[in-house]
Amino acid sequence: MNRKIKGLIEVLIIVTLFLLFSYLVQKNISYFESLIVNDVLGILVFIFIEFISIVVAPVTTLPLIPIASNLWGWVLTGLISIFAWSFGAWVAFVIGRKYGVQIIKKFISLKDIYRIEKKVPEESLFWTVVLLRLITPVDILSYALGIFTKMDIRTYLFATIIGITPFAFIFAYLGSVPIQYQIISFLAFGVLILIGWVVRIIYKKYFK
Template identity: 35%
Template structure:
């Protein structure tokens, strides 16, 4: 199972690179100019899409990063990504804790249930930070919301700390790919892949 998850993550990185190349060929000047003319609305739209990517399984926001980095810049994209993913994970946590029965009518929780069984019921602050670094934000948020003894405040702070470093790494890599600097972008994503694989191996021991 771990082997296949690593393969899936590697293939997803290849997909991000390919999509970045594709986006680089698009004529998006009108869209970019429009968002730059209304930066607040553009930022709110991006944050909303990120929140939706966490709450609405299995939609992913990562393919948006190359385009966002071109429009907002790497550092602002990182900040906006942190805000969007963090708000999304807080909402997903509360949905899992309070409204799972309603959400199950629209999405499957089979993967979430499998992940929840692997998480220790007494997971600590550092453990949540680690999970944020090695597992998708969406699945982890729902799974952690099922743990009755986990305090929301602990979850919120640990999630923020876990999301921050990878948000900037993803944004920087997306920015490199989005402006056509493919080799640096690939190098960053490969380092990210190896880091995640090592952290996962350590967590699964």
């Protein structure tokens, strides 16, 4: 299957699950509150799941964000996500830096790792990482940067936090608003992506 088509299908699945979980938790908030009696324990479990999704499992926890947002508020959920994603990214970076490809290939596709490597320039690495954080899965990028660059851990972590913070709060807030606004937001975002894609095609065809 074409990589772009596969990526589109994955995005649609994630968005669908995000909307589904939002609907379920908003319609049954009392049930979820009774299910997660201890907020501290619930938050710790949520952090652990997000951490594992970054370091080990090549999956996203975005569909779980609406549950957290409705239980603990979108601001706290955003902060929790930033912490969990940053910590997981730091661990993945360290693993990549210390153990290299031989360990990474056991749970991350090397094809994806090398594909990310080609996108990372030697200059302006800090802002490149910030930008890539907006479009690249945290786990793959972290491993790739740990393996193929000489970027120091502090700079990497700072760039990571800057890159993931906007989306952490956007998705946390989005998960807390009524479902109809979520649908409108995702549709608007999809239209913007489509417009950008069309503009890119036109630019390549007529101006290059």
